Amino acid sequence: MTIDVVNLTEKFSLVNELWDPKIIAQLNDYHFKIAKIQGEFIWHSHPETDEVFLVVEGSLIIHLREEDLYLQAGELCVIPRGVEHKPAAEQVCQILMVEPAGTINTGDAGGERTISNTAWI
Amino acid sequence: MTIDVVNLTEKFSLVNELWDPKIIAQLNDYHFKIAKIQGEFIWHSHPETDEVFLVVEGSLIIHLREEDLYLQAGELCVIPRGVEHKPAAEQVCQILMVEPAGTINTGDAGGERTISNTAWI
Numbered sequence: 001m002t003i004d005v006v007n008l009t010e011k012f013s014l015v016n017e018l019w020d021p022k023i024i025a026q027l028n029d030y031h032f033k034i035a036k037i038q039g040e041f042i043w044h045s046h047p048e049t050d051e052v053f054l055v056v057e058g059s060l061i062i063h064l065r066e067e068d069l070y071l072q073a074g075e076l077c078v079i080p081r082g083v084e085h086k087p088a089a090e091q092v093c094q095i096l097m098v099e100p101a102g103t104i105n106t107g108d109a110g111g112e113r114t115i116s117n118t119a120w121i
Numbered sequence: 122m123t124i125d126v127v128n129l130t131e132k133f134s135l136v137n138e139l140w141d142p143k144i145i146a147q148l149n150d151y152h153f154k155i156a157k158i159q160g161e162f163i164w165h166s167h168p169e170t171d172e173v174f175l176v177v178e179g180s181l182i183i184h185l186r187e188e189d190l191y192l193q194a195g196e197l198c199v200i201p202r203g204v205e206h207k208p209a210a211e212q213v214c215q216i217l218m219v220e221p222a223g224t225i226n227t228g229d230a231g232g233e234r235t236i237s238n239t240a241w242i
Contacts, residue, residue, distance in 0.1 A: 001187075001199070001201075001204070002197055003188075003190060003199070003200065004198065004199075004203075005190055005191070005192055005198050006196060006197050006198065007193075007195060007196050008195045009195055010195070024197075025163065025173065025197060025198075025199050026171075026199065027171045027173045027199055027219060027220075028171050028202075028221070030168060030219075032173070032197070033135050034200065036239065046201070049149055049150045050147075050149050051148070052148045052233075056231075058222070064124065065241060066122075067124075069124060069126055070126070071126055072128075072179075074128060074129045074130055075127060075128050075129065075148075076125050076126075076127050076129070076145075076146060076153070077124055077125065077126050077127065078124070078125075078146050078147065078148055079124065080122075080124070080129065081149075083122070083124075098219065099148075100234075114167075
């Protein structure tokens, strides 16, 4: 048995596209995913699951219907299931997400920015 | 509804004891825990769950029966369920762990270093 040590900086260096999450680890039936983001995503929610966002580098804004969350590197938040949110970043931001395997990036909203088969990196 | 932004540095500043994990976030039925560690823990495994270790600051050694894993800040690994491991650190190391709520720090080994009721911080 070999257990990999996953280096976040190395993994982020392999991500070329914005808003294109990649899986870097699996914990039971949960995935750890990384993404580089800049600009605005779309409003969506995940009716079936909470979602963790951890900022590894840069600044993340998570718009909610009634407030905005501002996260810097080394900060995380849990978006509860069913809560509408719209991630955004003014500059390129590197984030780590934790959620059940199979969770779709656009949640219940769907649309052209949906990535159905998230790849490992 | 208020969603907290959790700052890891701030949370670690509240941890006074070594090998005393504290919960900082909940994702569905999973807990995100932080701990400061130094020295050697005990051999144990978690027969029912995988466990993620992410190093936030310092250097972590995870002894396995057949190899040793060396993790620096910004690196993570997944210890599969049932795999015996013994975390260790030469200097004080700050780690983030992700595992199902109720997972006991000493797993199947028990003993005096067991912390049964992990507190939130």
